[in-house]
Amino acid sequence: MGVTKTERFTDSQNELALFAKALGHPARVAILEFLLKTDKCICGDIVNELPLSQPTVSQHLRALKEADLIRGNIEGTAICYCINPEPFKKFRAVVGAFIKEYSNNPTNCC
Amino acid sequence: MGVTKTERFTDSQNELALFAKALGHPARVAILEFLLKTDKCICGDIVNELPLSQPTVSQHLRALKEADLIRGNIEGTAICYCINPEPFKKFRAVVGAFIKEYSNNPTNCC
């Protein structure tokens, strides 16, 4: 009925799915790329980088924050967003494990 | 308006987002894991592996097929699903590039 049956899957399946879901919108990919590329904390001019309104960007930032991939620190009147290093490392590990664990693609498929 | 503004983002951002979206549900993670683990084509008993009804599983299979990650071949009265090797390789490359390209996590965050 429109709600995912999380409890019926394993923790690791849910973990990977949540990370993937956070990356499942180009705006959020763009935000992460931007934060990663600058390699330093930048402030809310993420809005200027994206072709979306300020409330919409704020919403995507919240989604990434809820996935624990980024964090924001208040800095005067602005907010400084950046990659959340440890959780991001975890993200990389989880995704990396998935694409590596089964690196033997089937060649003779049905 | 509920609809993603795809045309405002780059191809590579959209590509990664689409792959991620396909992985953004634990059932679809489970299906891929199952198909990868068996390392050979199995038939529609995926339904028995998952805690979801047959129509729901069929829906998730379609989502994965639309993302080009799997494919199905008719085999008598059953359908044989398997990883779609080449596109899956591409998926691995795209995701791998993202998590590798920026492997220098910022240490001194705001």
Added chain:
DNA sequence: TTTATTTATCGTAATATTGCAATCAATTAA
């Protein structure tokens, strides 16, 4: 205090997703 500036939140509309019962379509077995 008043005014900017910055970002979050609220409210709303449009659309998408998730899930399943019922049913259909195609093939196989009897």
Added chain:
DNA sequence: TTAATTGATTGCAATATTACGATAAATAAA
């Protein structure tokens, strides 16, 4: 042909997502 099997599709309900205008909340500047 008739029945069984397999999987897709339809139709529906519940919920989630995407987007943005309007507004609020917080701080800084005048």
